[in-house]
Amino acid sequence: MSSKLTRSNRAGWLFALPGFSLLFLFIIVPFFFAFWLSLTNQRLVSPNPTEFVGLKNYADLLSVSVLTLEPERDEAGEIRRDDDGAIAYPRVRSITRSDEFPQYRGMREWFRWHWGDKAKVVIASDVVFMKALVNTLTFALFIVPLQGGGALLLALLINQKLRGINAFRTIYFMPVVISIVVISLLWRFIYSGNEGLLNNILEALTFGAFTPVDWLGSTDTALGSIIAMSAWQAVGFHMVIWLAGLQTISPTLYEAAAIEGASKWQTFRYVTWPGLRNTAVLVLIVITMQSFAVFAQIDVMTNGGPLDSTQTLVFQTVERGYGKQDISGGATISVILFLMVLMISAVQAFLTRERN
Amino acid sequence: MALVTSDNRGLRLAARYATLILVALIFLFPLVFMVVSSLKPDQQLLADTSSIRAFLPVGDISLDNYYKAFDRAPIGLFMMNSVGITIVTVVLSILLCSLAAFSFVFLDWSGRGVLLSVIVATLIIPFETIAVPLLLFVSKLPWIGWEGLEFGWLNTYRVQVIPWIVDALTIFLFVQFFKDLPRELIEAARVEGASWFTVYRRIVMPLSGPVLATAAILKSLKMYNEQYLWPLIVVQDEAHRPVMVGLGYFFQLQIAWGEVMAYLTLISVPVIAFYLVMQRAFISSIASTGVKG
Numbered sequence: 001m002s003s004k005l006t007r008s009n010r011a012g013w014l015f016a017l018p019g020f021s022l023l024f025l026f027i028i029v030p031f032f033f034a035f036w037l038s039l040t041n042q043r044l045v046s047p048n049p050t051e052f053v054g055l056k057n058y059a060d061l062l063s064v065s066v067l068t069l070e071p072e073r074d075e076a077g078e079i080r081r082d083d084d085g086a087i088a089y090p091r092v093r094s095i096t097r098s099d100e101f102p103q104y105r106g107m108r109e110w111f112r113w114h115w116g117d118k119a120k121v122v123i124a125s126d127v128v129f130m131k132a133l134v135n136t137l138t139f140a141l142f143i144v145p146l147q148g149g150g151a152l153l154l155a156l157l158i159n160q161k162l163r164g165i166n167a168f169r170t171i172y173f174m175p176v177v178i179s180i181v182v183i184s185l186l187w188r189f190i191y192s193g194n195e196g197l198l199n200n201i202l203e204a205l206t207f208g209a210f211t212p213v214d215w216l217g218s219t220d221t222a223l224g225s226i227i228a229m230s231a232w233q234a235v236g237f238h239m240v241i242w243l244a245g246l247q248t249i250s251p252t253l254y255e256a257a258a259i260e261g262a263s264k265w266q267t268f269r270y271v272t273w274p275g276l277r278n279t280a281v282l283v284l285i286v287i288t289m290q291s292f293a294v295f296a297q298i299d300v301m302t303n304g305g306p307l308d309s310t311q312t313l314v315f316q317t318v319e320r321g322y323g324k325q326d327i328s329g330g331a332t333i334s335v336i337l338f339l340m341v342l343m344i345s346a347v348q349a350f351l352t353r354e355r356n
Numbered sequence: 357m358a359l360v361t362s363d364n365r366g367l368r369l370a371a372r373y374a375t376l377i378l379v380a381l382i383f384l385f386p387l388v389f390m391v392v393s394s395l396k397p398d399q400q401l402l403a404d405t406s407s408i409r410a411f412l413p414v415g416d417i418s419l420d421n422y423y424k425a426f427d428r429a430p431i432g433l434f435m436m437n438s439v440g441i442t443i444v445t446v447v448l449s450i451l452l453c454s455l456a457a458f459s460f461v462f463l464d465w466s467g468r469g470v471l472l473s474v475i476v477a478t479l480i481i482p483f484e485t486i487a488v489p490l491l492l493f494v495s496k497l498p499w500i501g502w503e504g505l506e507f508g509w510l511n512t513y514r515v516q517v518i519p520w521i522v523d524a525l526t527i528f529l530f531v532q533f534f535k536d537l538p539r540e541l542i543e544a545a546r547v548e549g550a551s552w553f554t555v556y557r558r559i560v561m562p563l564s565g566p567v568l569a570t571a572a573i574l575k576s577l578k579m580y581n582e583q584y585l586w587p588l589i590v591v592q593d594e595a596h597r598p599v600m601v602g603l604g605y606f607f608q609l610q611i612a613w614g615e616v617m618a619y620l621t622l623i624s625v626p627v628i629a630f631y632l633v634m635q636r637a638f639i640s641s642i643a644s645t646g647v648k649g
Contacts, residue, residue: 007463007464007465008463008464008465008552009465009466011459011463011465011552012459012463012464012465012468013459013465013467014459015455015456015458015459015463015552015556016455016456016459016460016468016471018452018455018456019452019453019455019456019522019527020456020471020475020522022452022518022519022521022522023475023478023522023523023524023527026490026518026519026522027478027481027486027523027524028474028478029493030486030489030490030493031478031481031485031486031489033486033489033490033492033493034485034486034488034489037488037489037492042492044491044492044495154379157375157376157379160372162369162372162373162376165376168376168379168380169639170632170635171380171383171384172379172380172383173635173638173639173642174383174384174387174628174631175383175387176642177577177581177627177628177630177631177638178387178581178624178627178628179580179581179582179584179600179623179624179627180581180582180584181581181584181600181603182581182600182620182623182624183386185603185616185620186386186389186390186617186620187386189613189616189617190386190389195402195405195406196405197389197405197410200405200406200407200410232382232383236383237642240639240642240643241642241643241645243643244643289480289482292482292484293482293483293484295484295584295585296584296585299584299585299588300603314484314585317484317485317487317488318487318488318585318588318589321487321488321491321589322488322491322588322589327488327489327491327492330488331488331489334484334485334486334487334488334489335485337482337484337485338481338482338485341480341481341482341485342480345480
């Protein structure tokens with residue numbers, strides 16, 4: 001009876017189709033389109049027909065090699081040194097531009113280290129992309145514990161029974177409802193060099209012992225500053241997620257722990273944390289995914305600089321796909337980014353399956 | 357002895373509040389600074405950063421920065437664009453996503469399992485990974501407007517609305533909510549001869565207050581706050597620009613920070629006010645995205 005009542009192919013499709021078609025057209029189609037574009041030389045506007053180029057775009061982004069440079073020697077076989085006593089090496093350009101090594105053609109130095117009196121030089125076909133890749137991974141690596149852990153601390157802080165506690169929850173959550181674009185511009189001022197607000201606050205708190213830092217203008221601090229600001233903005237979001245998790249833990253478990261005479265840490269370790277396992281996986285995954293998608297902060301605050309120290313994958317996608325109208329180049333980075341997301345999702349699936 | 361314990365308790369309570377207040381200051385100081393600075397002339401704004409005056413509305417206080425900001429950029433237009441785009445998208449999103457979810461939960465039709473899995477699978481596609489192909493795609497899409505058939509969606513409102521209407525999360529939220537509604541109610545209505553659309557409109561929707569609020573809040577925040585990357589690449593003309601992209605008007609060689617703060621305050625205070633009024637709904641809507649599966 002009931003199956004007859006609910007069975008309706010026509011109505012079923014009719015209700016689902018408008019929504020599904022939009023999703024299909026604007027998410028699924030461009031998704032597969034990205035894979036196709038990454039195999040071509042498509043440009044946004046071009047008089048020439050688009051050609052299929054196979055995996056060339058991927059090779060152009062991902063080729064990396066290590067060169068070993070022998071020190072330059074004079075006629076007597078002595079190692080030549082410059083005025084500062086540093087060992088002189090042949091220039092990398094003399095190899096990447098030489099006809100002897102066509103496989104290195106067009107590659108540039110990414111970084112180098114010394115091995116005895118030899119120098120190992122890592123060359124990449126696309127140094128900016130490599131920096132963007134490393135920065136994106138660094139971003140994720142630091143923001144996950146900072147934001148996830150910070151959010152958990154806030155949730156534990158808010159989960160007390162105190163008068164007026166809701167007011168604090170409201171305040172901690174407030175930056176979440178403000179656009180990251182607004183936050184980025186605001187913090188660009190707070191982070192600014194000499195007369196910046198943050199420098200002044202730190203100087204006041206340390207009674208002048210703190211030396212001002214050009215937070216966004218120095219390669220050592222720019223990425224870290226953006227990570228800290230991003231965590232500051234979004235930590236309230238995950239505080240709420242942790243809170244929801246905390247509230248699913250049965251109070252009888254806490255009572256039992258209290259009767260057993262468990263310390264605060266023991267209660268957290270053996271009651272609270274096991275109860276938060278699924279929440280922890282979710283928070284971890286969501287923050288990682290968000291950090292892979294960082295764009296607005298970079299665009300507003302640093303434009304990828306100084307010296308490419310804050311380049312990210314999405315910023316590069318846009319800079320190429322839109323800025324340089326190199327659609328296929330942008331799409332190739334998008335596909336690589338998606339494969340990274342897919343790996344993270346696989347980790348999530350694995351972590352949540354293990355439990356069931 | 358008893359006195360000591362109660363003293364201790366008082367002290368501990370004070371310490372707890374002190375911690376809470378200290379943390380609150382970390383979250384509040386940039387926002388207070390933003391609003392207060394918007395009222396000061398640039399020279400004073402910069403000078404004040406070296407003292408507590410940075411957070412106090414003291415000195416030469418006026419709304420001058422707001423007037424100047426309005427002179428510099430068509431702020432009213434940008435606000436109308438953003439609000440309009442947000443409202444239209446949210447309304448259409450709720451309609452289409454709830455209809456689809458209704459069909460997935462209550463109706464039995466061939467293909468619905470496959471379709472629902474496809475939708476859920478798109479949850480892991482971040483927008484950022486499809487932005488570039490989507491840009492090429494929408495630049496070629498046809499549209500039938502007042503002047504007949506035309507190609508290309510760049511520099512329009514529709515390019516900022518239509519791709520954003522349906523997303524897997526919204527459908528998913530409705531599906532989760534509908535699953536917990538009593539099926540007997542729907543079946544009883546069907547026995548009495550109600551059409552599917554009547555069941556949707558008269559029975560299911562009136563019961564869906566909480567999920568409607570959640571979907572509307574999440575989508576509004578996304579549309580108003582997070583529309584930056586997409587309009588940046590698909591809208592070049594001023595007429596269709598939303599507020600976040602409008603910020604570009606304030607990036608001159610010599611940044612007038614007072615005006616910037618005024619603009620930032622103008623575009624974020626409405627959202628903050630909305631949040632303060634509805635904070636319970638805001639927070640529970642975020643929490644509901646966390647209890648997946």
